[in-house]
Amino acid sequence: DSGVTQTPKHLITATGQRVTLRCSPRSGDLSVYWYQQSLDQGLQFLIQYYNGEERAKGNILERFSAQQFPDLHSELNLSSLELGDSALYFCASSVGEGLFNEQFFGPGTRLTVL
Amino acid sequence: AQKVTQAQTEISVVEKEDVTLDCVYETRDTTYYLFWYKQPPSGELVFLIRRNSFDEQNEISGRYSWNFQKSTSSFNFTITASQVVDSAVYFCALKGRDMRFGAGTRLTVKP
Numbered sequence: 667d668s669g670v671t672q673t674p675k676h677l678i679t680a681t682g683q684r685v686t687l688r689c690s691p692r693s694g695d696l697s698v699y700w701y702q703q704s705l706d707q708g709l710q711f712l713i714q715y716y717n718g719e720e721r722a723k724g725n726i727l728e729r730f731s732a733q734q735f736p737d738l739h740s741e742l743n744l745s746s747l748e749l750g751d752s753a754l755y756f757c758a759s760s761v762g763e764g765l766f767n768e769q770f771f772g773p774g775t776r777l778t779v780l
Numbered sequence: 781a782q783k784v785t786q787a788q789t790e791i792s793v794v795e796k797e798d799v800t801l802d803c804v805y806e807t808r809d810t811t812y813y814l815f816w817y818k819q820p821p822s823g824e825l826v827f828l829i830r831r832n833s834f835d836e837q838n839e840i841s842g843r844y845s846w847n848f849q850k851s852t853s854s855f856n857f858t859i860t861a862s863q864v865v866d867s868a869v870y871f872c873a874l875k876g877r878d879m880r881f882g883a884g885t886r887l888t889v890k891p
Contacts, residue, residue: 668824701825709871711879724879756825765875766813766832771825 669693670772672757678778684745687775691738691759697721698740699760699769700732704753715740716763744777752779782807784874786882793862794890801857801885803872809833812876814848814855819884820868828870831855862889 669692679685691698700712702725711724715734726732729747734740744751754774760767783806793799805814816828829839831848839846843860859866867889872882 708883709873709881711881722878754823758825765879766830768827768830770827773824 668770668772670757670759670770672755672772672775674775675773676776676778678780679747680780681747681749683747683779684743685747685777687742687744687755687757687777689740689742689757689759689772691740691757692770695759695761695770696738697760697763697767697769698734698738699758699765700726700740700742701756701758702753703756703774704750706750707753711765712742714765721763722765747779749779752777782809782874782876782878782880784872784880784882786870786872786885788885789883790886790888792888792890795863796861797889798858798860799862799887799889801859801870801872801887803855803857803882805853805855805872805874807853807874807876809876812874815873815875816846816855816857817871817873818868819871820865825871828857859887862887864889864891 671690673688696717699714703709712726714722732742756774758769758771760769785804812833814831818826845858847856869884871884
């Protein structure tokens with residue numbers, strides 16, 4: 667158990683809908699990272715927040731957004747969902763600010779868009 | 781552009797065999813980091829190692845060892861005396877200006 671929690675575990679929704687994925691980092695970690703793992707695209711880094719502020723951006727679509735709250739939990743919002751958004755979404759956390767830090771991953775949220 | 785290539789899609793070995801997973805990367809950045817992650821059948825990602833571009837020392841951790849060679853842009857991972865619990869998908873990743881993952885190598889260790 668990495669100490670990173672993600673909810674929900676599974677999410678099934680329809681095209682055009684909007685969903686929110688939630689992540690709670692390990693106690694003491696200030697950075698939260700979001701990744702997408704799909705059959706088509708493989709593993710991709712989406713975005714990083716450090717202590718409430720966006721720090722790095724990867725291949726995140728404009729339909730997707732994220733934020734980190736004062737209690738350090740983070741939410742990833744996916745809107746206007748398409749079939750291709752079906753994927754496993756991982757959250758990770760680290761103590762430090764940089765992407766090069768050792769990251770601890772949550773169990774992931776499996777999103778299925780029908 | 782950055783790129784990570786894991787040419788071996790799947791590898792199957794018998795327990796106690798040694799196995800090397802290859803990783804070749806491309807980057808124009810002079811400062812970068814290389815990583816290996818493990819994704820067991822349960823699905824979670826586990827960080828294994830991080831190396832920065834200025835540290836070419838090889839590393840050994842138990843049955844795991846890593847060989848970083850800048851001259852060939854490779855960061856290979858060897859498991860010695862493999863065990864069934866090593867069965868997983870292994871990802872190599874590169875962090876320069878952005879983060880890139882390889883496609884992964886699925887390792888199956890048979891008893």
